[in-house]
Amino acid sequence: MVLKRQPEAGDILQGTLDLLILRTLVMGPAHGHTIAQVIERTSENALEIEEGSLYPALHRLEDRGWLVSEWGLSENNRRAKFYQLTAKGRKELDAASSRWRRMTRAIGLILGDIPGEAKEEA
Amino acid sequence: MSFERFRNRNRKDADLAEELESHLAHSQDMREARGVSPDEAYRQARVKLGNARTVRENVWRYRSIGWIEDVLRDMRFAVRSLGKTPGFTLIALAVIAVGIGVNTAVFSVINTVLLKPLHYPDPQSLVQVQNVGPHGRDGGANVPKLNIWRRQTGVFQDVAAYDFGGAGMNLTGGNQPQQVQAVHVTANYFAVFGAPVALGRTFTQQEDSPHGGDVVVLSYGLWKSHFGGNPQTVGRTIQLDNRPYLVVGVLGQQFVTEKSFGAEQQADLWTPFQFDMNSQDMAHYFTAIARLKPGVTVAQAEAQMKLAADEYRRTYGANSIGPQSSFGVENLQEWMIGSNRKPLLILMTAVGFVLLIGCANVMNLLLARASARKRELATRAALGAGRAQIIRQLLVESVMLSLTGGILGLILGYLGVRALLALSPGDLPRLGENGAAVTLDLHVLAFTFIVSVLTGILCGLIPAIGSARSNLLTAINEGSQRSGLSFRRGKLRSSLVIGEMALALILVIGATLLIRTFSKVAGVDPGFETHNVVSMAMSVSGDRFQKTSGIAQVVRDGTDRLKNLPGVIDAGNGNGLPMVGGFGMTFDIVGRPKGKDPFTGGAGYLSVGGDYFQTLKVPLIRGRYFNEHDDGAAPGVVIINEAFAKQYWPHGDPLKDRMQIGVGAGPVFAEPARQVIGIIGDTHQFSLDQPAPPIMYTPLAQLPDAETALNSRVAPLLWIVRTQSDPHAMVNSITSALRDASGGLPVAHIRTMEEVEGLNMARQRFNMTLLIIFGAAGLLMAAIGVYGVMAYSVQQRTQELGVRMALGAQAANLRNMVIGQGMILALAGVILGVGGAFWLTRFLAGFLFGVKTWDPTTFIATPLLLAIVALLATWIPARRATRVDPMTALRLE
Structure with missing residues (x-):
């Protein structure tokens, strides 16, 4: 009897996190810690990366052939695993970011200005 | 979908572990650079990442196919758990292996005979x-x-x-x-x-x-x-x-x-x-x-x-x-x-019953085992195993049992089918030389596999669901000693025993009916004496046997030479033999009006030579046998048997009449009418379980040439020789005498008439032997089932029995109480089984001879047999009940 598996934690965000990782690596190879820092800093700390789910995502992307990895020396002179975008990953990034833009635009159109909505930064 | 995900899991995990270490180091570096103290930086880095082990576990699980992983784990666990109870495991394996083995054997014959397409194109x-x-x-x-x-x-x-x-x-x-x-x-x-x-x-x-x-x-x-x-x-x-x-x-x-x-x-x-x-x-x-x-x-x-x-x-x-x-x-x-379809399907049903009885036993064992493991299961549940997980684990256990039993059964079946073919009368079609066509092909393997899995699920599902339903708290609190036969489970185990008793009884009734049939058939007088008579076949297809004179000469010379051999009493020949069959032909009784019918009737028709009747010791009732003067030159004569005389001359005298043989059968059989000269005893021409047919006999030497030519083409000349002692010892001198008489012709199919009779009864013997084996197996398993339930119930009730003893119950009372409870189960099984047998034996009707499908002897004797077996099986646990020591029993509390 095959029991249905619980949805994995972070499944909802998975697509988004993948997109952010791919985007970050456009700037060049980086190891996990750098990737997390770059995403947090670039988003002006609005997005806090759950580091625990960063590594599963990296491994998943590598299995799909969007990234390749290699052990090397980091800026701190420590061993670290550097990830680099592949051509396939680059193509996926383009496709995913345009999907993302279409979707946010669509959601934005629907939301518009909601009457009577309290301003967020009160 | 890429399989990269599932490959090199261990190496990737080690890699990830190192990667996470590296991440923590970098995270710590960064925090220290911001001026956080090393200890605090160490703590913060770990808080930020979360549990590294969980991360690794998540990735590990992502790299696995969940249910396979789970089942593999359950299987490892099952092996350990079954290994801890070798007694249970061995008994269950043996029961399943036998059940699946007989099913595999019978199915592989059915597969070859009924299912495989013919070897010809389209x-x-x-x-x-x-x-x-x-x-x-x-x-x-x-x-x-x-x-x-x-x-x-x-x-x-x-x-x-x-x-x-x-x-x-x-x-x-x-x-x-x-x-x-x-x-x-x-x-x-x-x-x-x-x-x-x-x-x-x-x-x-x-x-x-x-x-x-x-x-x-x-x-x-x-x-x-x-x-x-x-x-x-x-x-x-x-x-x-x-x-x-x-x-x-x-x-x-x-x-x-x-x-x-x-x-x-x-x-x-x-x-x-x-x-x-x-x-x-x-x-x-x-x-x-x-x-x-x-x-x-x-x-x-x-x-x-x-x-x-x-x-x-x-x-x-x-x-x-x-x-x-x-x-x-x-x-x-x-x-x-x-x-051949029906007997094979009956056999398949019988082995299906054996497997069902086996399943009931294994299910009983699993129920007992589940009771004994109640605490273990409750502990697992307390530690977070869901109901589904517990059921799955127990099912994996029973399916592993049944699959292992299935593999053993496959081996048993492979050996068993050879035994089956050795027993078989050899008249099943499509089996090839010595059953070479019966092989373990994919169909058989698939059959055995599916039956094994179904057996595992059938045996395991109910105990598994029952176990998973149990109440956590009471189970843990109870001592394992007392956690036994709950009311519902006791009823379930009892109904299983009743069911297997009923199935076993049906098998035994079927076997008994066939035993009675066999003894009735064996008791039928074949109408001739089989002892010390040997038969053999000579092919007479050559040119010189196209005319009657050629056959007549070989018949005469051969008979003379054989009778001159020392140790030979009589010899004869014919184109058919009792128990082997023969031909049929139409005839008229000359002068008798036949109305609108084209002929008076049809009957068995054999042509014989030498001292055919004397050799077989077929008694002469009236008139005379053929002799050497009844040749082509003499007037035509015919001998009929008693059945013939009774049917066509219920009042008159056959010896006064003449018969015209071969009416309307075409020019080949055209001949003058023949005088009836003798009436002989009836012989069972086809088999003992069919009534002796009316037969007419003519001398081989008196056939029309065209008929002789046709005979020589379609049938061998069969020789029979009666000897003073064992005819096997004389085969060489007999065959060489025949070779001399026939100008060098060989003979084949040399068999004594006892062997011919044996072959003729082989079908009944085959059906009987197999049903006896299956019936005995079923009965034994049912007895084990009764014993198991009663022994278990006595063990569970040690305390109650102790209390009863302490209150003054006599040993005999306790023993009778246990026996009575066991016998109630047996009685219920007997009632159910007799009912089922009444309905099912109708399918055996075509295979019975001399007994009714509801044969009273069978329907009284077999339930008694079952009751005795059940009594023996309850006796041992009943004795044990009387030996309970009240003090020990009470101290168990």
Whole structure:
């Protein structure tokens, strides 16, 4: 009897996190810690990366052939695993970011200005 | 979807571990650089990442196929858990292995006989052409019928004829002549069957016409064994019955002529019929198969054949076939399987019962085991295992048991099927030489696998669900000693025992009915004395046996030589023997009005020579036996048996009448009327369980030449010799005497009449033996089941029994109480089983002789047997109940 598996934690965000990782690596190879820092800093700390789910995502992307990895020396002179975008990953990034833009635009159109909505930064 | 995800899991995990270490180091570096103290930086880095182990576990799980992982873990656990209770495991394995083994054995025979398609190309379009009459269907054919059938081109591609090679031929020219199975065929036979040709060719139409020359096609087997596989054999001549035959071809090895086509063995060679297609000979001496046109169904062909029968009747007269008779077709495979389907399906049902009884036992064992493990399971549940997980784990355990049992069963089945075939009477069709066609093919493997898995689920599901339902808290709090037979589970176990008792009783009743049948059949007087009589077959297909004088001479010389051998009491011969069968023929009683009927009647018809009746010790009732003066020059005579006399002369005296034999059977059988000169005792011509038929006997020396020629073609001359002591010791002198008398002809199929009788009863013996084995197995398992339940219940009730004893109950009371409870189960099983047997034995009706399906003796004796077995099985636990020491029992609290 095959029991249905619980949805994995972070499944909802998975697509988004993948997109952010791919985007970050456009700037060049980086190891996990750098990737997390770059995403947090670039988003002006609005997005806090759950580091625990960063590594599963990296491994998943590598299995799909969007990234390749290699052990090397980091800026701190420590061993670290550097990830680099592949051509396939680059193509996926383009496709995913345009999907993302279409979707946010669509959601934005629907939301518009909601009457009577309290301003967020009160 | 890439499989990268599932590969090198261990290496990737180590890599990830190092990567996470590196991440923490970097995170810590960054925080220290911001001025956080090293200790605090260490802490913060770890808080930010979360549990590194969880991350690794998540990735590990992502890299696995969840349920496989789970099942593998459950399997490892099951192996450990089963290993801890080797006694239980071994018993359960043995029960399952036996159950699955017998099922595998019987199924592999069914697979070969019933399920595998025939070995010919497009076997579904091959049909047996038949006569359909009020008494059933038969495959007899003659040339006029063949002509009409071949004209049905709307439904048939082609119709071919062949015979069974009954007479055989003698392969001469070597040192020792060898009798071979020679089958006559029409030229298109090979094309209709789609027979592969290994060398040369098959017959041309020319060769299959009258005076087409003596040509022969060899089987691959004969070509290999007798001609050393020499390719030069084709184009040479070989000697058959001392005549040169040109070998035109050799068939491929794959081509098999099935035994059930009536032959005792595979065809060794084929010769062309060379029919005169204008023949008006109405006797049946061959059979026909047809290949349907593409898209034509059997039903369509059957409808067309009804029209063909009308045409036949118009052409050859109203009496050419009976008024309610017609022609028809039947799928060749169905026809070959014939009456073998039902006994095989009955056997399959019987072994199915054995497996069900086994399942009930294993289920009982699992229930007991689940009770004993209640605490373990409750602890697992407390530690977070869900109901589904517990059920899954228990199911994996039982399925692993049944699969292991299945593998053992497969081995048992493989050995068992050989035993089965050794027991079988050898008349099952399609089994090949010594059952070579029965193999463990994919169908059998799939069958065994599916049965094993189903067995595991059937045995395991209810105990598993029951266990998972149990209440956590009470289970943990209870001592394992007391956690036993809850009311519901006790009822379940009891119903299982009742069920297996009932099934076992049905099996035993079936076996008993067959035992009674066998003893009744064995008690039937065959009408002749079998002891110290040996029979053998001589092929008389050569030229000099086409005339009666030639046969008469061999019959006379052979009988004389045999009778002169020391130790021989009597000798005779005939074209048929009791228990072997023979021919049938129409007749008139001269001067008796027959109304609208074309003839007075039909009866068994044998032609005999020498001292046939004296050799078999068939008693003379009135008149006289044949003697050497009843030859071709003397007036025609006929002897009838008692059954004949009773049926046709209920009041008159047969010895005053004359008979005309072969009325309406065509010119071959044209002869003057014969005087009835004797009445002899009845013999069972076909088998002991059929009534002795009316038979008329004529002297071989008095047959018309044309009839002798037909006989020589379709049947061997059978010799019988009565000796003073064991005839086996005299076989050599007998065969050499016959060779001298016949100018060098060999004999084959040398069997004593006791062996012939044994072969005749082999079918009953086979059915009986198997049902005895299965019945005994079922009974034993049911007894184990009763014992198990009662022993378990006594063990669970130690305390209660102790209290009763302490309060003054006598040992006998306790013993009787336990026995009474066991016997109530047995009684319920008996009632259920007798009811089931009343309904089921009707399917055995066709296999019974001299006993009714509701035979009172059987229906009283077998329940008693079952009750005794149940009593024995409850006796031991009952004794144990009386030995309970009240103090120990109470201290258990």
